[in-house]
Amino acid sequence: MKRCPYCGYANYDVAQECRRCQSPFRVRAIQAPASRSFLFGPDKAHTLRSKALSLVVLGLMMKVLWGGYGPWPVPDDAALNSVRTLIEPLFLTGGLTAYCTGWILRWI
Numbered sequence: 204m205k206r207c208p209y210c211g212y213a214n215y216d217v218a219q220e221c222r223r224c225q226s227p228f229r230v231r232a233i234q235a236p237a238s239r240s241f242l243f244g245p246d247k248a249h250t251l252r253s254k255a256l257s258l259v260v261l262g263l264m265m266k267v268l269w270g271g272y273g274p275w276p277v278p279d280d281a282a283l284n285s286v287r288t289l290i291e292p293l294f295l296t297g298g299l300t301a302y303c304t305g306w307i308l309r310w311i
C-alpha cells in the first residue's frame with residue numbers, strides 16, 4: 204500500500220500516481236554504477252589477459268608436442284630445435300608476465 208503524501212489516500216503499491224488527486228509519486232532514482240575513469244581499464248586488461256593466455260597455451264603446446272614429451276616423433280633438426288628453445292621460454296614467461304600485468308592493470 205502506497206499512501207499519498209498530499210491527500211493521504213491509500214493507493215496500490217505499483218501506482219505511479221494517486222487515484223484520488225492524481226499527484227505523481229516520486230520515482231526513486233535508479234542508482235547508476237559509479238563510472239570510474241581508468242588509465243588502462245578492465246576491458247583492455249581482459250583483452251591483454253586473453254592474448255597472454257593464448258601465448259602461454261601456445262608455449263605449452265610447443266613444449267609438449269615438439270619437446271619430445273610424447274610417443275610421437277619430433278623433428279631432429281638443430282636449427283629448428285634452436286628456434287624452439289628460443290621461442291618456447293619467450294612464449295611461456297612472456298605470456299605469464301603479460302597475464303599477471305593484465306591482472307594488475309584492470310584496476311589502473
Ligand SMILES: [Zn+2]
Nearest residue numbers: 207210221224
Ligand atoms: Zn493523493
